[in-house]
Amino acid sequence: MPQDLSDAVSFADIERARGRFDDETVVKRTPVERSTSLDELTGGEVHLKMEHLQWTGSFKTRGAYNKIKQLKTDDELTVERVVAASAGNHAQGVALAATKLGVGSTIVMPKTAPQTKVDATRDYGATVELVGQDFREAMSYAQGLVEDDETVQFVHAYDDPAIVAGQGTLGIEMHEDLPSVDTVIVPIGGGGLISGIATAFAELSPETRIVGVQASGAATVPRSLDKGVPQTLDSVDTIADGIATGGISELTLSLIQRHVDEIVTVTDGEIARAVLLLLERAKQVVEGAGAASVAALLSDGLDVEGETVMPLLCGGNLDMTMLQTVLVHALTDREQLIRLRVRIDDQPGKLQELSGVVADHGANIQDVRHDRSSPELDVGEAYLVFTIETSGAGQARAIIRSVRGHGYEVRHLNA
DSSP states (O other): OOOOOTTSSOHHHHHHHHHTOOOTTTSOOOOEEEOHHHHHHHSSEEEEEOGGGSGGGBTHHHHHHHHHHTTEETTEESOSEEEEEOSSHHHHHHHHHHHHTTOEEEEEEOTTSOHHHHHHHHHTTOEEEEOSSSHHHHHHHHHHTTTTOTTEEEOOSSSSHHHHHHHHHHHHHHHHHOTTOSEEEEEOSSSHHHHHHHHHHHHHOTTSEEEEEEEGGGOOHHHHHHHTSOOBOSOOOOSOGGGOOSBOOHHHHHHHHHHOOEEEEEOHHHHHHHHHHIIIIIOOOOOHHHHHHHHHHHSTTOOOTTOEEEEBOOBOOOOHHHHHHHHHHHHHHTTSEEEEEEEEEOOTTHHHHHHHHHHHTTOEEEEEEEEOOOTTOOTTEEEEEEEEEOSSHHHHHHHHHHHHHTTOEEEETTO
8 A cells, every 4th residue: 555645744844944945045935927818818817926037947946945954953064965866957956055055965967958957057056967868867876876875965856845845835925926816737747846835725725726737748647646656657758857757756646646636738739839928928938847837728628717827837947959949849830930842843943933922921931952852753853842931820821822823732741
């Protein structure tokens, strides 16, 4: 039988954690902003909790500071160094908290971690070791660093009551921000964040619906709830690296079972669209994990019509390479970026003619290439493959109709 750990974190623990936040350069209160754009799209009243504006760009400093500060007794450190494993956000939280409290830190990150998160973790004062291809490999190595060494303390990203209590301070803050909230939407990786928030709301506003969100390529909670024990994935596949833990713990599963009302999964496509929407409408740069709550809000899996709802934007550490990937995906999905393959007689003037057709619609050709090697082409034929920036699906379809009207065979490659 799995162990019931749902009493391991109490509301009193969360209140005590909040009392330890005596340094506003480590943990600050983050703002809430109403989004009328999301109101219109969902039929609810949407207030964004902007925790991505926290120091280090995520909520992780809350749990890390609460944990590490308790390693001091009468202002004397009980350890010399802390060790953690993280894909990026927990790494930065532990590094900042440890440095502020005068403790050394070693952070093990997977080799695939975004370079911006690696650099930031070092800048916050940590020694960084890059090990393994994913979070679990980094975790295994990090745990080995603390074996039989009483001067070193491992700081788990989510499987620790002190970490959960620290993250739970967000729940108190969110309730104070909007006491009338009907639904709170929280991304889930290992489950520490939602466990703490849900525990706080269970005390402060038990009628508030708590919804957890996982990326479909890293979803472990639905199966864990079904089986009654934590489930892990052999591999994860999502752009939301901040919630790509591939597993939860007995502690977080117990708290989710007790306090969380609903779990929603979202695709990477839905996350990418949410990242782009937040950029365009809210003017906020949010990473995939942070945008997962908005992705759920916009999905068919969640109905908030007529409700006051608060999606949590839990992280803003968006790597610029990932931003480019997300933008290309989202713009392609909207048909604001299209690829057309046009079959032509390979003669002078054809490219000029087709470029003129596109220009007549006010669209912009981003790039074009010739393909003369496809086996289905006859001698003297070629394909022109265009990447075109458009205003959306209407303009894209008008361009395709015009190209066909000029007698060309055209295929929309990303349709």
